[in-house]
Amino acid sequence: MRAGFPRRVGAAAVAALLCVPLAAPAAQARTRHDPTAGGGRHHVVTWAASADRQGAGPAERSYRLVVRTSVAGSALRVRLSNAFGEHPVTFASAYAGLQRQGAELVRGSNRRLAFGGQTSVTVPPGQTVLSDPLPGSLAAQSDLVVSLYVTGAQGPTTGHGMAMQTSYATAGDHAAEEAATNWTDPIGSWYWLDAVSVQTSTAITSVVTLGDSITDGWASASDTNRRWPDYLARRLDAAGSPVRGVANEGISGNKVLADGAGEAALRRLDRDVLSQPGVSTVIVLEGINDIKAHTGVTVDDLTAGYRQIADRAHAAGRCVVGATVMPYKGWSEYDAAGEAVRQGVNDWIRHSGTFDAVVDLDRITRSPYDPQALLPFFDGGDHLHPNDKGMQAMADAVDLTALRCDR
Incomplete structure (x- = not known):
C-alpha cells in the first residue's frame, strides 16, 4: 500500500465519521478545505x-x-x-x-x-x-x-x-x-x-469520469485505489477544489456508439452521469474500443457521438472535458487503419471547440520514440492499459481549474 493513502479507519476515528448524530452540530466532521461551511447544502455523489x-x-x-x-x-x-x-x-x-x-x-x-x-x-x-x-x-x-x-x-x-x-x-x-x-x-x-452520495456545501460539486477499462482501472493494483479517477480524487481533496467528488463510471470494454460491454456511452449517459446528484462536470475518455473493434467506425462516426454526449451534458448544465484517445500500438487489434481514426479523432478533440476543456492524455502517455505506443514506463504490460504510474500521470495531467466552466 502506498504511504500517505491510509485505507483503514481505527475505532477512535469513528466518532468523526459515520456515528456522529446530526443533533450535535459542533461535533460534526467538516471537510478541512470547505470555504463555505454554514452556507446552503445539497447532496453530491461521492x-x-x-x-x-x-x-x-x-x-x-x-x-x-x-x-x-x-x-x-x-x-x-x-x-x-x-x-x-x-x-x-x-x-x-x-x-x-x-x-x-x-x-x-x-x-x-x-x-x-x-x-x-x-x-x-x-x-x-x-x-x-x-x-x-x-x-x-x-x-x-x-x-x-x-x-x-x-x-x-x-x-x-x-x-x-x-x-x-x-x-x-x-x-x-x-x-x-x-x-x-x-x-x-x-x-x-x-x-x-x-x-453513494453525501450532503455538503452547495459550493462543492463532483466530476464524473465516463470511460472504458482504462477508467475502470484495469492493470492498476487491486485493493489499492490506484485507478486514475482515484488519483484525481486525492488531488482534488488535497487542493480544496470546489469540484471535489469523483464518480468513476468506467466499464471495461465499453464503447461510445455500440452496446456490448455495458450499454454504449450514449445510452447510459442519463443513468450513469446526468442522474447523479451534485455533478458539475464530466470527463469523457472513450473511443478506443470503437476504433479497435474493426467495425468500420470512422472519425465522423465517433465525433458525432462525442458531440451528442457534449450537447446533452451541456443542456443539463454540465461542463464537459474531452480526453484524447491514448496509444495502443502492440495491442493485438492494432492496425494502421485504426491508428488513422485515432489520430483524426484526437485532432478533432483538440481543435473542434466542442468541449469546455481538453486533457491531452495521448500526449502525456505516448512514447517520444514511438508516438503510436504507450511510454513503456506507463505500460501495464498489454500496450493498451496504463499501470499505476500511468494512472497517476493521467490524473496529474488534469488541469483542476478546467473542471469549472460558466454553465
Whole structure:
C-alpha cells in the first residue's frame, strides 16, 4: 500500500465519521478545505460504479461491498439498482459501516439504512431506489462498507463486474454483523450498489469520469485505489477544489456508439452521469474500443457521438472535458487503419471547440520514440492499459481549474 493513502479507519476515528448524530452540530466532521461551511447544502455523489447486466444471483444471500469515498459530507444516501433485472429484488436489510480490515468493520460503525422509513424494500425490474439520509458525517477517502441481505433474486442481476476491489458474500442474513467470521466468500464485483452520495456545501460539486477499462482501472493494483479517477480524487481533496467528488463510471470494454460491454456511452449517459446528484462536470475518455473493434467506425462516426454526449451534458448544465484517445500500438487489434481514426479523432478533440476543456492524455502517455505506443514506463504490460504510474500521470495531467466552466 502506498504511504500517505491510509485505507483503514481505527475505532477512535469513528466518532468523526459515520456515528456522529446530526443533533450535535459542533461535533460534526467538516471537510478541512470547505470555504463555505454554514452556507446552503445539497447532496453530491461521492462514489459510483456503472451498472451492467450480471449473471444470475442466488437468493437468500448477503453482500458486503467495499467502496472508497471521495468528497466528505453528512446524511449519506445509497442508490440500489435493479436496472438490468427481469424480476423484483428485495433488500431485506441494508447497513453502512466502515472497514477495519477485510470483511471486518470498525466496531460501532455499522448502522441500518432505511427506505421511506422502512428497513426492507422491494425494487421492481428496471428501477432504482434511494435510501433515506443516514445521520452522521463521513470523511473523504473513507473505506465505506455497504452490507445487503438480498432475497427473491432471480435471473440476471445488476452490478459492476470489474471492481478491482475485494468485497464479500455469504449465505443468509449477516448484514448487521461487524465481525468477519461469517463472510467467507471473497468476490471481485459490486452487486446492486451503484452510487453513494453525501450532503455538503452547495459550493462543492463532483466530476464524473465516463470511460472504458482504462477508467475502470484495469492493470492498476487491486485493493489499492490506484485507478486514475482515484488519483484525481486525492488531488482534488488535497487542493480544496470546489469540484471535489469523483464518480468513476468506467466499464471495461465499453464503447461510445455500440452496446456490448455495458450499454454504449450514449445510452447510459442519463443513468450513469446526468442522474447523479451534485455533478458539475464530466470527463469523457472513450473511443478506443470503437476504433479497435474493426467495425468500420470512422472519425465522423465517433465525433458525432462525442458531440451528442457534449450537447446533452451541456443542456443539463454540465461542463464537459474531452480526453484524447491514448496509444495502443502492440495491442493485438492494432492496425494502421485504426491508428488513422485515432489520430483524426484526437485532432478533432483538440481543435473542434466542442468541449469546455481538453486533457491531452495521448500526449502525456505516448512514447517520444514511438508516438503510436504507450511510454513503456506507463505500460501495464498489454500496450493498451496504463499501470499505476500511468494512472497517476493521467490524473496529474488534469488541469483542476478546467473542471469549472460558466454553465
